[in-house]
Amino acid sequence: MVIRPSSLRSKFLRKHRKWPTSAYSYKWQQTFIQNQALQTLKQSAAATPQEKENNDRPHHLFSAHVHSFTSYNCDPTPEAYHFVIKTLAKTSQVHHIPRVLDRIEFAEKFETPEYILAQLIKIYGFAGRIGDAIDLFCRIPKFRCVPSVYSLNSLLYVLCRSSESLKLVPEMLLKCQVMNIRLEVSSFRVLITALCRIGKIGYAIQMLNYMINDGYGLDARCCSLILSSLCEEKDLALSNFEVLSFLEAIKKMGFTPSMMDYSDVIRFLVKEGRGLDALDALCQMKVEGIKPDIVCYTMVLHGIIAKGDYGKADELFDELLVLGLVPDVYTYNVYINGLCKQNNVEAGLNMISSMEELGCKPNLITYNLLLKAVNKIGEISQAKELMTKMNLKGVGVNSQTYRIMLDGLFHKGDVDEACVLMEEILDKQLC
């Protein structure tokens, strides 16, 4: 028969208890006294700030710890040790933690709560002590604690922080099999998040494959994460090829993209000058029953206009209105940009009043776009008028505004006016 240590301990307590009370009451008093001891310890740690800064006295906290518990004639609690460890970490005395650990291992009997050890793994990791973190992980059973995926995730998190320690991950995954810890979806999330963060998206996709092969099922969060990382990937040779094919692949495996997923993809496609692909993605959304919001439409509209397909742009604008979406400044600016590119300045200027009627205030960008277009067709006086209107409406100008105006004036050969404007710029120190 297996006798669990906890039942052994309670038998021992019943036999040797000091108070003629029930076990419940005894426990209560014990907890109370331990709390008092912990309070004393915390006070003594807080009361000596000058010693905290003094690294020559590393034993202070630790001896205070022992002392406060012996003076209350009770055993230190795991929480007390936790406090000591946290304090040592906070005061950059991580190198003194091993002594504390030794004491927990050899002098104490309690079952150490796993979170304390898991947290220490992270402390070690952030202090750059990868070796200590790994050692601690392997040593967890010595602290009368059964390591679970919780500790493993902490370790994986730490290992994934640098490319150097990343190499140790496969070894640790094997090791945890021996320790009988089964990876959970959360572990994969830790790995994939970290891999994406350090730009190792290829490895992240590999992890996703392992996950599927090991029967964990496809995790939507992992998919979204990899997808958005691919969209942000700077190596275009890689991402241009991957983004859509990756999306296609995970969709086949049962992933249903959310609006955010599509937003990421559309933003990527537009940035890459693939406006038509962005439009396709938008259609795909609708097919899948997701109503694209105004941001999606604005991005696609931008992409289409960049391609010069103004007919499609108009269609798209109509469509969004039909869907009941309300265009905002971003949308109007994109649209106005399209009108300006077609040299349809008239329509662009009319948009200002339309916007105002619809309760959408034109902003600096709106005016800059139109100023540029007006100057382009050589209507300097109209541009000046527009600038006055800007001021009137309380829309401040920026250096871009002045550059546009100077450009216009020089283009016209109006050097005098340009000089006047130049002085105004110098006055405002907007150079």
Place this chain on the structure above:
DNA sequence: CTAGGGTTAG
């Protein structure tokens, strides 16, 4: 809790 994500030009 319903944001965030999106607009000029260099």
